[in-house]
């Protein structure tokens with residue numbers, strides 16, 4: 001009898017997780033009401049189904065070399081679709097009723113595109129980016145977790161190297177949202193031996209892109225981590241400046257990232273120098289400690305972008321200058337970060353939000 005009950009219980013758990021995909025109202029980590037959502041699985045190929053279900057179960061997706069096979073379009077809720085992206089990888093497409101679009105790869109939980117209604121993509125993917133899971137996607141908004149780095153494990157941690165699973169989707173009054181989950185697996189355990197859950201909710205509206213990252217300690221022992229959202233903004237580098245950092249304590253990683261030089265930001269709107277600097281002329285790699293809740297990026301392309309945050313206490317400004325000769329003029333990284341350790345006891349959670357929004361009239 002108890003054997004029968006166990007089998008039925010496992011079956012029900014499996015079926016309920018699958019229903020998350022086709023439900024009109026389920027969302028894992030949000031209490032927001034769903035004002036309008038519809039659901040359809042338009043055409044899901046066998047290969048895609050198995051790939052997608054494996055990501056739901058956190059199984060094969062954990063292997064960096066897994067082939068994705070054919071990915072057919074599947075609509076999770078209204079304006080949240082899964083399609084085949086670069087390299088055959090599954091990518092979530094969000095379309096807001098206000099005319100903006102975003103793309104989010106399950107690999108790395110990486111947002112690679114945020115296009116505002118004028119058609120301009122405000123994020124940047126480097127020309128050397130690859131979509132073969134052999135390395136993280138270089139561009140967009142990669143995760144740095146559980147280490148910002150440099151440190152004992154790989155630079156920027158492993159979250160950007162793993163497949164995340166979809167655990168929820170919704171559409172609230174024309175603003176689509178999707179929630180991804182990452183859990184520990186043998187690959188992560190080999191370098192960071194803790195059980196954790198990361199939930200990442202991405203919401204798109206016509207003028208903003210909102211991400212909420214929640215880390216929960218699911219282990220029986222405490223752990224600590226650092227992290228960042230390593231956002232690559234499209235830019236024209238000569239016109240870039242960032243307002244709001246004046247007075248912040250700085251850790252300048254130029255010339256030596258392992259032994260940063262302490263200082264204080266004196267400028268009201270630091271820009272990216274075209275000459276001077278340490279390692280290379282124009283190179284910028286600087287941490288701003290206790291950064292404010294909002295900074296404003298002038299991207300040099302006619303847009304002022306508000307970068308707000310809750311609980312990402314620090315910021316990072318990075319441009320590689322001639323280390324990346326082919327593209328350094330076209331982007332700047334302004335990163336919300338947590339440089340000091342976040343300590344979590346078992347069952348404790350930490351959450352942080354980033355809101356990027358267009359401030360001025362789009363050109």
Ligand SMILES: O=P(O)(O)OC[C@H]1O[C@@H](O)[C@H](O)[C@@H](O)[C@@H]1O
Nearest residue numbers: 138139156230253257285316318
């Ligand atoms: O891993 P990526 O995307 O090439 O970024 C690397 C850079 O990321 C930045 O966040 C760091 O401050 C730099 O020190 C580092 O070089």
